[in-house]
Amino acid sequence: MSLRVAQGRDQPAADASVGADSASQGARDLPDLVRAMLTALGEDPTREGLRRTPERVGKSLEWLTRGYRQSVADVVGDGVFEGKHESMVVVRDIEVYSLCEHHMLPFFGRAHIAYYPNGRIIGLSKIPRVLDVFARRLQVQERLTDQVADALVDVLEPVGVGVVIEAYHLCMMMRGVQKQNSKTVTSALRGLFRDDAKARDEFLRLAHGGRWLD
Numbered sequence: 171m172s173l174r175v176a177q178g179r180d181q182p183a184a185d186a187s188v189g190a191d192s193a194s195q196g197a198r199d200l201p202d203l204v205r206a207m208l209t210a211l212g213e214d215p216t217r218e219g220l221r222r223t224p225e226r227v228g229k230s231l232e233w234l235t236r237g238y239r240q241s242v243a244d245v246v247g248d249g250v251f252e253g254k255h256e257s258m259v260v261v262r263d264i265e266v267y268s269l270c271e272h273h274m275l276p277f278f279g280r281a282h283i284a285y286y287p288n289g290r291i292i293g294l295s296k297i298p299r300v301l302d303v304f305a306r307r308l309q310v311q312e313r314l315t316d317q318v319a320d321a322l323v324d325v326l327e328p329v330g331v332g333v334v335i336e337a338y339h340l341c342m343m344m345r346g347v348q349k350q351n352s353k354t355v356t357s358a359l360r361g362l363f364r365d366d367a368k369a370r371d372e373f374l375r376l377a378h379g380g381r382w383l384d
């Protein structure tokens with residue numbers, strides 16, 4: 171898989187003076203920023219236990235946001251085929267890990283993704299990778315759900331796409347309101363799944379056993 175600096179409507183324009191190395195240049199600055207943050211928090215970044223922390227956090231953050239340097243085309247590759255399959259395809263219980271853009275704290279849970287093909291099918295292993303292109307960025311759950319649905323519409327031009335994400339947000343669980351058992355459920359329905367109640371109900375039942383509809 172080739173990495174590249176993502177360009178598109180959700181990316182700032184590349185600074186010509188920095189060029190394609192901007193991501194790795196930014197990553198080199200992260201340890202210094204983490205060191206400054208540790209100091210601001212009242213810590214001593216030179217003490218034994220923290221000595222290598224700035225480098226670790228920098229690497230970790232770069233990895234957790236690697237979706238900025240990937241595109242859907244990169245991860246799908248040649249994984250789309252002509253095919254006559256004419257019923258719903260559902261991949262459920264896909265693990266999802268992301269970072270909320272308001273607090274840069276994790277939110278995590280499961281995604282259920284379905285599409286109803288229109289002559290094109292996608293390798294099933296590609297669907298979680300499309301999800302990760304968007305999950306491995308700073309996100310809000312609603313936008314993540316929409317972006318995955320729209321990406322699959324672009325790639326597959328299907329009859330319909332449905333995406334449900336149910337997630338726990340550490341920014342709600344660890345701080346603020348400390349609502350430790352509240353799960354956020356978002357859905358994005360396109361085409362048939364939006365327009366046809368029967369198809370929508372079938373998807374939501376398969377995706378979620380109807381539990382969250384209670």
Ligand SMILES: [Zn+2]
Binds near residue numbers: 271273274275339342
């Ligand atoms: Zn948050």
